[in-house]
Amino acid sequence: xxxxxxxxxxxxxxxxxxxxxxxxxxxxxxxxxxxxxxxxxxxxxxxxxxxxxxxxxxxxxxxxxxxxxxxxxxxxxxxxxxxxxxxxxxxxxxxxxxxxxxxxxxxxxxxxxxxxxxxxxxxxxxxxxxxxxxxxxxxxxxxxxxxxxxxxxxxxxxxxxxxxxxxxxxxxxxxxxxxxxxxxxxxxxxxxxxxxxxxxxxxxxxxxxxxxxxxxxxxxxxxxxxxxxxxxxxxxxxxxxxxxxxxxxxxxxxxxxxxxxxxxxxxxxxxxxxxxxxxxxxxxxxxxxxxxxxxxxxxxxxxxxxxxxxxxxxxxxxxxxxxxxxxxxxxxxxxxxxxxxxxxxxxxxxxxxxxxxxxxxxxxxxxxxxxxxxxxx
Amino acid sequence: xxxxxxxxxxxxxxxxxxxxxxxxxxxxxxxxxxxxxxxxxxxxxxxxxxxxxxxxxxxxxxxxxxxxxxxxxxxxxxxxxxxxxxxxxxxxxxxxxxxxxxxxxxxxxxxxxxxxxxxxxxxxxxxxxxxxxxxxxxxxxxxxxxxxxxxxxxxxxxxxxxxxxxxxxxxxxxxxxxxxxxxxxxxxxxxxxxxxxxxxxxxxxxxxxxxxxxxxxxxxxxxxxxxxxxxxxxxxxxxxxxxxxxxxxxxxxxxxxxxxxxxxxxxxxxxxxxxxxxxxxxxxxxxxxxxxxxxxxxxxxxxxxxxxxxxxxxxxxxxxxxxxxxxxxxxxxxxxxxxxxxxxxxxxxxxxxxxxxxxxxxxxxxxxxxxxxxxxxxxxxxxxxxxxxxxxxxxxxxxxxxxxxxxxxxxxxxxxxxxx
Numbered sequence: 076x077x078x079x080x081x082x083x084x085x086x087x088x089x090x091x092x093x094x095x096x097x098x099x100x101x102x103x104x105x106x107x108x109x110x111x112x113x114x115x116x117x118x119x120x121x122x123x124x125x126x127x128x129x130x131x132x133x134x135x136x137x138x139x140x141x142x143x144x145x146x147x148x149x150x151x152x153x154x155x156x157x158x159x160x161x162x163x164x165x166x167x168x169x170x171x172x173x174x175x176x177x178x179x180x181x182x183x184x185x186x187x188x189x190x191x192x193x194x195x196x197x198x199x200x201x202x203x204x205x206x207x208x209x210x211x212x213x214x215x216x217x218x219x220x221x222x223x224x225x226x227x228x229x230x231x232x233x234x235x236x237x238x239x240x241x242x243x244x245x246x247x248x249x250x251x252x253x254x255x256x257x258x259x260x261x262x263x264x265x266x267x268x269x270x271x272x273x274x275x276x277x278x279x280x281x282x283x284x285x286x287x288x289x290x291x292x293x294x295x296x297x298x299x300x301x302x303x304x305x306x307x308x309x310x311x312x313x314x315x316x317x318x319x320x321x322x323x324x325x326x327x328x329x330x331x332x333x334x335x336x337x338x339x340x341x342x343x344x345x346x347x348x349x350x351x352x353x354x355x356x357x358x359x360x361x362x363x364x365x366x367x368x369x370x371x372x373x374x375x376x377x378x379x380x381x382x383x384x385x386x387x388x389x390x391x392x393x394x395x396x397x398x399x400x401x402x403x404x405x406x407x408x409x410x411x412x413x414x415x416x417x418x419x420x421x422x423x424x425x426x427x428x429x430x431x432x433x434x435x436x437x438x439x440x441x442x443x444x445x446x447x448x449x450x451x452x
Numbered sequence: 453x454x455x456x457x458x459x460x461x462x463x464x465x466x467x468x469x470x471x472x473x474x475x476x477x478x479x480x481x482x483x484x485x486x487x488x489x490x491x492x493x494x495x496x497x498x499x500x501x502x503x504x505x506x507x508x509x510x511x512x513x514x515x516x517x518x519x520x521x522x523x524x525x526x527x528x529x530x531x532x533x534x535x536x537x538x539x540x541x542x543x544x545x546x547x548x549x550x551x552x553x554x555x556x557x558x559x560x561x562x563x564x565x566x567x568x569x570x571x572x573x574x575x576x577x578x579x580x581x582x583x584x585x586x587x588x589x590x591x592x593x594x595x596x597x598x599x600x601x602x603x604x605x606x607x608x609x610x611x612x613x614x615x616x617x618x619x620x621x622x623x624x625x626x627x628x629x630x631x632x633x634x635x636x637x638x639x640x641x642x643x644x645x646x647x648x649x650x651x652x653x654x655x656x657x658x659x660x661x662x663x664x665x666x667x668x669x670x671x672x673x674x675x676x677x678x679x680x681x682x683x684x685x686x687x688x689x690x691x692x693x694x695x696x697x698x699x700x701x702x703x704x705x706x707x708x709x710x711x712x713x714x715x716x717x718x719x720x721x722x723x724x725x726x727x728x729x730x731x732x733x734x735x736x737x738x739x740x741x742x743x744x745x746x747x748x749x750x751x752x753x754x755x756x757x758x759x760x761x762x763x764x765x766x767x768x769x770x771x772x773x774x775x776x777x778x779x780x781x782x783x784x785x786x787x788x789x790x791x792x793x794x795x796x797x798x799x800x801x802x803x804x805x806x807x808x809x810x811x812x813x814x815x816x817x818x819x820x821x822x823x824x825x826x827x828x829x830x831x832x833x834x835x836x837x838x839x840x841x842x843x844x845x846x847x848x849x850x851x852x853x854x855x856x857x858x859x860x861x862x863x864x865x866x867x868x869x870x871x872x
Contacts, residue, residue: 131532132553150868216696299850302645302695304843398646399695401843417525420546420834422553 118436125429130422142430152431154403155411159387159435161314162407163442166322166329166389167382173330174378175371178337179363192338199331207395210324214300224296232287233278240274241267301400315404321392329385333378340374341367376450380443387439408435479511480767483537487523490722494789498780506774512767531555531759538762539771542590544581544753544829551584552832557758557765558587568773577820578793581827582755590755591776594790596717597749597819598652599812600624600739604732606631606638606712615713617737621653621681624739625690631712632690637697640690642705642714643682645846647838648750648828649702649715654678655748655824656741662831667872670841670863674744680855683848693849707731717752718791718816721809735812737822747823753793791817833869840865 100107125142127135146152181192198206213219227234248266252259259266281287300320306313314322348366357365368375390409406414408431415428486495499514507514517537519526524546530536531550542550550556563571571579574592582590600615607614610631615624628640643649651659657674670676685691694705702714707728714720715738724731738747756775758768774780781792786802788809803814819825830837844858853861 130549130553131528132555150865212698215698216693217698297696299852302693302846302850303852304847305852398842401846402839403843417522417528418834418836419524420549420830421836422549422832422834423528 121429121432123429124425125433127426127429129425129429131416131425135426138426142426143434145427146430146434149427151403151406152411155406155408155431156434156438158315158318158406159389159408159438162318162322162325162389163383163386165314166325166386167379169322169326170330170333170382171375171378173326174333175337175375177330177334178341179367181334182338182341195334196331198328201328203328203391204395206328207324207392210320211301211396211399214320216297216299216302217295218300220300221296221298224298225293228296229289229293231290233282233289236278236281236287237271237274240277241270244270244273301396304401304404317396317400317404321389321396321405325386325389325392329382333382336374336378337371340371344370372450376447379446379450383442383446384439387435387442408438479513480764481513481515482507482539482764482768482771483515483517484539484771485517485519485523485527485537486541488518488520492518494784494787498775498784501783502777502780503771503774506777507767507770510767510770512770514771531761534761536759536761538759538764538768539756539775540759541593542582542755542757544751544755544827546834547582547590547755548584548829548832549834550757551582551589555760556589557760557762558589559591559758559769560588562766562769563588566769566773568777573795574793575795575820577751577825577827578753581751581753581829582757590757591772592753592755592793593776594781594784594793595751595753595820596719596791597751597816597825598649598715598717598738599735599815599819600713600737601706601716601720601733601735601812602713603706603709603711604734605709614734615736615739619736619739620742621739622742625681625685628685628690628712629688634689637710639692639711640713641685641692642694642697642699642702642711643686643691643849644694644702645842645849647841647845650678650682650841650845651826652715652738652748652750653682653741655750655826656738656744656746657748658741658744658746658824659748661826661837665872667870668837668866670859670866674741676855676859677743678741679845679848679859683845683855686849687851693846706733718813721788721812725809733808733812735808735815737815737819740823744824747819749819749823749825750828751820751825752828785813788813836869837866840869 124135126137126139128138128142129135177195181188181195215221245261245267248270249259249261249263252263252266278287282289299316301317303316305316307316307319344367348370349362352362352366388409389407390413393405393407393410394413396405402414412428412432412435415424415431417423484495484499495516495518499516503514523541524543527536527540528550542556563569569591571588575595578592578595579588582588582592602615604614607627612627612630615627619627632638632640647654654675657678659672659675659678662668670679686693692705692711694700694702697705697708697710699705699708701716702711703716703720703723704727705711706714706716706720707724709728709731724733738749740747756772758765758772762768776793778794778796781794781797782800784790785792785797785800791813792800798817802810803817804810840862844853844862847853847858847861848855
């Protein structure tokens with residue numbers, strides 16, 4: 076633009092800047108409007124309600140800090156707080172690692188890789204309510220997961236035979252290749268596939284011949300995945316099993332979105348870096364450790380920040396699972412807030428809910444700030 | 453030219469505004485709302501058949517707005533925001549907070565003036581459910597109670613007599629035991645780990661929800677006995693949780709024909725008509741507790757109530773009258789949709805029909821007046837009261853805790869809730 080103009084026609088600098096600013100704000104106006112109405116105003120109202128006793132109907136009465144003090148002694152709130160923090164830490168870590176692994180795998184130059192990129196992205200596109208409903212079905216006591224576990228138990232001897240066969244064949248193939256002077260790593264994929272197929276055929280043959288038999292009289296596995304208050308693995312680092320079930324489901328649905336960010340990041344890394352490293356004799360792991368990871372640093376910051384915010388505010392999956400799991404095993408802060416504004420059949424406790432919502436907002440802010448400090452260092 | 457275009461735009465805008473507000477000119481609009489699902493077809497037909505002919509002469513137009521999800525959330529929200537409909541459903545389960553908060557219009561004055569509807573027309577226990585501090589806040593549109601639904605085929609195959617009214621818990625358990633074949637996946641009864649079903653048995657054994665001090669005591673002998681019996685059925689392999697056979701409620705389990713009995717209300721009838729039309733079923737009253745000689749039951753009921761902030765309350769009451777008129781309720785009853793709340797319909801020939809549905813409806817109807825029957829509500833605690841009890845039931849029925857552990861746990865949390 077500027078280059079196109081002759082100096083004589085150029086308007087004063089300030090006016091142009093003002094014009095630009097006005098244009099920018101005009102474009103921002105719809106967003107600013109919704110920000111002010113739905114965030115700033117709503118936030119101010121929530122802050123006010125958190126210092127009041129309010130039931131949605133009669134006028135709020137000022138109670139000072141009483142709601143916040145009450146929260147500290149409310150067992151259900153403390154459970155929700157603990158669940159939320161556990162959930163945020165575990166899921167953020169898991170989905171970040173999983174997203175990076177997926178992105179690395181899908182960054183290969185292979186025929187048809189776009190199909191896999193689309194396929195792996197599917198869980199993020201589907202509605203979380205639908206996915207949760209499907210998982211509820213999988214997690215039932217007579218559901219698919221317990222069924223597969225039962226099948227695995229029944230055929231455990233065949234499975235063991237197959238695993239043993241694979242290990243033996245793989246070792247043999249690797250030794251053979253090395254014996255012929257070819258470099259073969261112990262987990263060489265092409266050899267591994269061959270070994271697995273051969274071992275599969277062998278164990279099937281053993282099964283048909285009656286040498287390896289399915290175990291008889293196995294009781295169907297009936298682990299309650301959702302309807303339980305049990306915790307796993309126990310000790311100081313345990314979480315309720317239903318919450319862990321939601322963690323799995325949530326990681327599976329959110330990782331693909333972050334995978335996309337990582338894919339974009341990976342494709343921005345200059346190839347010369349890898350070429351130079353190869354020339355210097357760096358191994359694949361060294362390249363990953365010293366080129367890929369540092370180059371993806373800004374993406375990782377984004378992924379972890381978005382992940383923490385998203386996981387701390389997780390609500391829909393708990394709401395959908397509903398009565399299928401005991402409340403204290405799945406309740407998170409966001410659900411605690413909701414269940415206090417709309418407690419089935421009881422008077423709404425908006426003040427208490429608002430105080431919990433402010434706590435959640437503060438917690439999110441603190442966590443993100445800490446994370447930023449850590450990354451900047 | 454430019455001015456002309458501008459004037460044209462303004463007039464189009466004005467026209468659009470007119471169109472938006474025009475229904476208000478056509479007459480007084482009464483907004484009616486309830487939850488969606490099967491109710492939509494029923495209410496729509498009720499409105500076209502009975503309400504519109506009755507209120508048209510008064511220049512009243514009815515606009516029906518069913519709410520697909522979370523009706524109570526919608527209602528609480530819109531009442532708070534001042535955008536709620538004029539006439540709407542109120543479930544007994546969450547009626548008390550609304551009545552206490554003055555959100556519902558007291559109907560006593562309207563009822564006194566009305567020629568079509570009076571307090572005496574309605575079954576007293578139902579009207580009582582919507583009475584708060586001496587004032588009536590809703591006219592029950594219908595009600596439900598629990599009954600034992602049994603699959604005749606399963607009992608016939610096992611050569612066991614059907615459950616009947618003379619059963620006690622012991623004889624009922626015995627019949628269930630004789631039809632159960634857990635190794636073949638056939639169970640005596642589908643038992644949800646919920647107070648909404650179990651509570652009926654606790655009431656039969658003499659359980660009182662609150663004592664004089666407002667405390668709930670789960671160590672009452674009746675409660676403990678009912679708890680051990682109910683959870684024991686699952687422990688013994690006679691009963692199964694609906695979730696364990698992939699169903700979310702007892703009716704769903706019953707429709708799979710893998711359970712011989714289920715404890716449900718008349719709401720199961722429409723479901724069976726759709727999902728298991730060939731299932732031969734019967735219904736009977738819940739078994740008696742041998743000690744007290746009584747049955748227990750819940751009353752589930754829903755009213756039509758008027759928004760206290762409505763600007764068309766008189767008109768809304770006219771619509772309410774038409775919705776609960778004898779003709780409208782008779783139509784609902786004869787279609788086998790719900791049980792009427794008008795006393796006069798108790799002798800209706802419908803109940804004397806030989807169909808399974810009519811007989812089941814009669815059983816559900818009688819459930820309201822036999823033994824220790826309590827409305828499905830928990831004072832100001834609402835569903836929060838049930839949560840600890842439901843979790844105790846579920847923990848014992850999935851084999852995680854013993855009844856003693858679970859009940860001690862639930863008692864501690866109830867005491868936290870009630871502050872006693």
